[in-house]
Amino acid sequence: MRKVIILGTGPAGLTAAIYLARANMKPLVIEGQEPGGQLTTTTDVENFPGFPDGILGPELMDNMRKQAERFGAEFMRGWVTDADLSQRPFKLNVEGEGELECEALVLSTGASAKLLGIPGEKENMGQGVSTCATCDGFFYRGKKIIVVGGGDSAMEEATFLTKFASEVTIVHRRDQLRASKIMQDRAKSNEKIKWAMNRVPVEVVTKEEGGIKGLKVRNKETGEEELLETDGLFVAIGHRPNTDFLKGQLDLDELGYVKVAPGTTRTSVEGVFACGDVQDHVYRQAITAAGTGCMAAMDCEKYLEGAATIDWSQAL
CATH class of the missing domain: 3.50.50.60 (FAD/NAD(P)-binding domain)
Known part of the structure; x- marks a missing residue:
């Protein structure tokens, strides 16, 4: 049993991990098939605040991960094949690791750009x-x-x-x-x-x-x-949110992105929060993903410390 599990290690997931780890929530972060998210396929990142000379995408993500580990976040490499969000504790099946349970879940699985699938791409x-x-x-x-x-x-x-x-x-x-x-x-x-x-x-x-x-x-x-x-x-042929394992579990929009309550990261399932590109098909930037990662961590912490104070009927 884990207090909170975070799915995904892009800017959103790692920011959520930093905040939740500093709040002594001891988050378990599960890395998917693309650790670090889309920024690991980018060379120079020049539009992330705080780096006037730019920074390599993989280096930025590695720094975020080290920061989360410093505060006690635990990392596991694996792929979630399916989830049961019908009741708490939530159950996740992780390929190679078996079943995990948690009281709260942060979804930051991102969205993958559709590619042409041609040689040299x-x-x-x-x-x-x-x-x-x-x-x-x-x-x-x-x-x-x-x-x-x-x-x-x-x-x-x-x-x-x-x-x-x-x-x-x-x-x-x-x-x-x-x-x-x-x-x-x-x-x-x-x-x-x-x-x-x-x-x-x-x-x-x-x-x-x-x-x-x-x-x-x-x-x-x-x-x-x-x-x-x-x-x-x-x-530029579109993006595909990584939400296949969530279908039928919580509300998704017509494109497959997770629906959240306006101004929050709350989803249609109490105790489940979404941040980053998995719930954002408009901006899709590292800095906006990190911002929603912070929001998800704060929403999640508030939920774990006193769920009765949150009116989940207003979620969506």
Whole structure:
């Protein structure tokens, strides 16, 4: 039996761990298949406050983990296959570890960016390939960029990147975009944005000296392959919240993100809290995730110290 278990070790989970450990709650933090979250695939992080010269993503996450361990947080490597949140104590099945029980649960399992699944993509993540324009756009000032996708997120990312890039080419596998009309019009009216429609991404091509050279695509109309040269490739085909093991256990929105009560981290199940990208499909930043991690820890501490003071009927 654990007082509180935290699922996930991104900025949200580790911040929650720091706060709960300092409150003597002795949290158990379970690392998933991507310890450290999406920041471990990022090289320089320049927009996290307190680091005027920037910091490497993996280094930032390692520092957060050490800080949590310093105050007594315990870590376990594992993957939660299913959960029973129907009654307390909550039960979690962890692959390789068996069943764990806890009085309170903090969900910070994040959301994974959908990838193209082509050669050279994962190998160059953070080295020319990115899934976050807000995080990495600054590094491509005056350079050529490709954005892959046809939805609102792709149009938004491409438009944002024109603030830095000399040229942004949108690659889409169809001849029609899925984005809303207003987002399409905004992108089409931007002189810096070029279009490569009916092109299927085939491979990320790299330079001998390192970095990416371009994106090889197949023309669906002719069947011919061509290389679109670029300095950076941004994949914008959506995110998938890591909530499969929670379906049927608590309220999720139509995209699979955990619903929380406005202004809190309380979910539809008393004693379960959610923070970070698993409940945020709008901002998806390290600093906002860390902020909600703090909120979840404080909400959780208040719950464990006196659940009767919380009106859970107002949760959602």
